[in-house]
Amino acid sequence: MAVLPVYEVFARAKHDEPLKHVGSVNAADDELAKAYAWTLYDEESWVEMCVVPRAAIVPITAHGRLPVWGN
Amino acid sequence: MSNAVVREFESLEGMPTATAEGLHNLLWALADTKLLLGYHYGEWTFGTPELEAAVASCSLSQSELGHARLLHALLKKHWGDDAETVAERREPAEFANIAFLDQPVDGWPAFVAMNAVVDLAATRVLATLQGSAFKPLRMSVDKMLDEERHHAHHGRGWFRTLGRRGGEDAEQLRVAAGNALATVAVWLGPPDDPGDRALVAAGIRNRPALEVLAALADDLRQLALEAGVGVPAPVPAVFNGWNPRTRRAAGSTGPADDILFHLRGDANALFKVGE
Numbered sequence: 001m002a003v004l005p006v007y008e009v010f011a012r013a014k015h016d017e018p019l020k021h022v023g024s025v026n027a028a029d030d031e032l033a034k035a036y037a038w039t040l041y042d043e044e045s046w047v048e049m050c051v052v053p054r055a056a057i058v059p060i061t062a063h064g065r066l067p068v069w070g071n
Numbered sequence: 072m073s074n075a076v077v078r079e080f081e082s083l084e085g086m087p088t089a090t091a092e093g094l095h096n097l098l099w100a101l102a103d104t105k106l107l108l109g110y111h112y113g114e115w116t117f118g119t120p121e122l123e124a125a126v127a128s129c130s131l132s133q134s135e136l137g138h139a140r141l142l143h144a145l146l147k148k149h150w151g152d153d154a155e156t157v158a159e160r161r162e163p164a165e166f167a168n169i170a171f172l173d174q175p176v177d178g179w180p181a182f183v184a185m186n187a188v189v190d191l192a193a194t195r196v197l198a199t200l201q202g203s204a205f206k207p208l209r210m211s212v213d214k215m216l217d218e219e220r221h222h223a224h225h226g227r228g229w230f231r232t233l234g235r236r237g238g239e240d241a242e243q244l245r246v247a248a249g250n251a252l253a254t255v256a257v258w259l260g261p262p263d264d265p266g267d268r269a270l271v272a273a274g275i276r277n278r279p280a281l282e283v284l285a286a287l288a289d290d291l292r293q294l295a296l297e298a299g300v301g302v303p304a305p306v307p308a309v310f311n312g313w314n315p316r317t318r319r320a321a322g323s324t325g326p327a328d329d330i331l332f333h334l335r336g337d338a339n340a341l342f343k344v345g346e
Contacts, residue, residue, distance in 0.1 A: 004121075025123055032228030036123040038221045039130035 007033040008057065009041055011049040019048065077204045077274030083149050086205075090273045093266025093315075094205060095150055097196070097276075100167040100258065100318050102142035102154070104193045107172035107326060108185070109135035110334055114175075115182055127225050131186070134218045141211045149207065163325030167317045169193070171254040173326045180240060183233055184247035187226030188291060192255040194219040195283050195290075204274035227294055234298025245300050252291060256308035258318045259284050266315050 004026040010019045022041045027033035033051045041049070083091050112132035119125040143154035163173075171189050176182050197219070200212045230248075233240045259280040260267055270276045295302040312321025319325070332338070 026121070027123065027228070028232040029228050031224040032123075032232065035127050035221050035225035035228060038224075039127040040123060042130065 004028055005033075006054040007037065007051040008054055009037040009049065009051050011041065011044070011046040013044045013046055015047055019050070024054070025051070080205050080275075081207070087269065087273070089265060089269040090275065093270045094275055095146075096167070096266055096315050096318070097270065098142050098146055099152075099316070101193060101196060102139050102146065103166050103168040104172065104189075104258075105135045105139040105142065106334065107166075107168040107330075108190055108193070109133075109139060110330060111172060111176045111182075111185060119182075120179060124225075124229070127221075128182075131190075131222055131225065134222070135190075138215045138218075141215065145207060145211065163328070163331055164319065164323065165317055166325045167319075168326065169251075169254050169258045170319065170323055171251045173324070173330070175327070175330070178243065179229075180233060180243035181247045183226065183229045183244055184251040186222065187230045187294065188248050188251035188287070189255060190219075190222050190226060191290060192258070192283070192287055194223065195287055196259070196280075199276040199278045199283060202277065208275075230294050230300075231298045234295070234300040237299070241298075241300050244298075245295075245302065248291060248295070248300070248302060249306075252288065253306050253308065255287065256284055256306075257310065257313070257320055257323075260315065260318060261308075261310040261313055264313075264315060 005028070007025050007027055007030075008021060009023045009025060011022050012019050023037075025033055025036040025040060027036050030051070030053075033053075037049060037051050078085075080086050086094075109132045112128050112135060116125055116129040116132065119128055139154075143152075146152040146154060169189050169192065171185060176185055194216065197212055197215055200208050201216070203209055203212065230244065233244045235241075262279070262281045264280065267276075267280050271279050291302055310320055313319070317323075317325075326334070
């Protein structure tokens with residue numbers, strides 16, 4: 001069975017608040033990710049919500065390590 | 072585009088009879104379609120291919136039922152129609168929903184066709200009411216269209232997913248989408264429908280039904296191309312005995328008894344408050 005891509009979900013509840021990470025969804029494409037994020041993370045009336053394919057995220061710190069010099 | 076000054080209506084007062092009747096029929100058609108969409112999406116809260124789709128389907132059901140309630144409120148305020156009473160008393164053939172929703176949605180490809188074609192058809196009709204000369208409609212329409220964006224994302228996303236998978240899934244989707252479009256064509260009505268023409272002339276809707284059908288067929292062609300699904304050639308709609316109130320041709324029998332039994336809550340009528 002094919003593994004679906006993971007999308008990270010970000011949202012803000014007020015215009016003057018920063019975007020925050022609210023969760024993630026598995027979806028076959030961007031449009032399904034949008035529908036899933038909107039319907040799954042509906043605990044607030046978000047003024048902005050977006051999804052980012054996890055594969056597009058460039059890590060700065062290595063997973064599970066403190067961001068000390070030399071990582 | 073015409074530059075004619077369009078009169079705005081706060082109510083039905085002063086609205087020509089044919090226009091008021093056309094609007095009455097159109098609002099019932101949208102309300103019934105949304106009621107049935109809400110029922111079928113609700114049924115598909117379980118049995119979806121993945122958990123996210125189950126949550127989405129439940130959410131789509133809630134918004135369709137919410138839209139039906141909004142339309143019912145307009146029908147009550149301006150025509151005195153009590154939706155609950157009307158729903159209880161109507162015969163199946165009197166329901167004005169898109170006929171694709173008359174029967175159980177018996178598989179995921181059919182669900183996707185309902186979402187991507189039938190739901191979108193109702194949304195495209197709603198979009199013709201944006202900026203309507205009938206002011207009480209305007210705010211409701213914008214709210215509904217805003218929510219319908221998520222329905223469209225879900226429908227298109229799954230259409231592409233099934234199409235790209237190919238094989239039996241894609242073939243079932245192709246057949247279901249063709250059936251859905253055929254029922255939508257009848258529901259939209261014949262090109263010479265006086266009610267449709269009266270609504271466009273009065274500025275209550277901004278496009279006639281024929282243009283809605285053409286736009287919808289284009290949507291579907293484009294989506295099918297992206298998904299790699301062949302779309303059957305459109306079958307000319309047969310409007311023999313077409314009734315503007317029910318938007319059905321002769322012989323169309325309406326929602327199945329089992330669906331209406333659950334929609335009306337017959338089994339639980341005993342528990343109704345105030346009865």
